[in-house]
Amino acid sequence: IVFADFFIMNLILWGEGSSAAIPFGTLVAILALWFCISVPLTFIGAYFGFKKNAIEHPVRTNQIPRQIPEQSFYTKPLPGIIMGGILPFGCIFIQLFFILNSI
CATH class of the missing domain: 1.20.5 (Single alpha-helices involved in coiled-coils or other helix-helix interfaces)
Structure with missing residues (x-):
């Protein structure tokens, strides 16, 4: 969504002939970096996270509830x-x- 908004605003700037417009090749490079680096790493991380064993706590939880101390301001x-x-x-x-x- 953010990239689409940025792309549309850049098209408006480009149509007006503004020097603030980013070259089209730079936008394509950013999009390629996102699809070639960020998206695959997201799926690889999700795969390894899914395959990892559940975290086991090193100590048992006490069955006797204790009083919670008053919070600081x-x-x-x-x-x-x-x-x-x-x-x-x-x-x-x-x-x-x-x-x-x-x-």
Whole structure:
């Protein structure tokens, strides 16, 4: 789907005569690499994974259930969501701040 969208956008750029259009030979090379390397390796990996024996755990599971300890605040969903959004945003914001101030 992504390659098809990219190909269609590239055709539009090529039709407009833009210098941003990628040559057709490069697109064919990328498609050939995908079909000749990625797809066969996917099927080979699936075959070997299917033929491999099931993983056996080295220890037995205890039949007596134990109490689960209280989670730390940073392992709960809301702080994780906040940190997962604020940290990347902060990094990008600081970089863009310095880049745009230098212009």
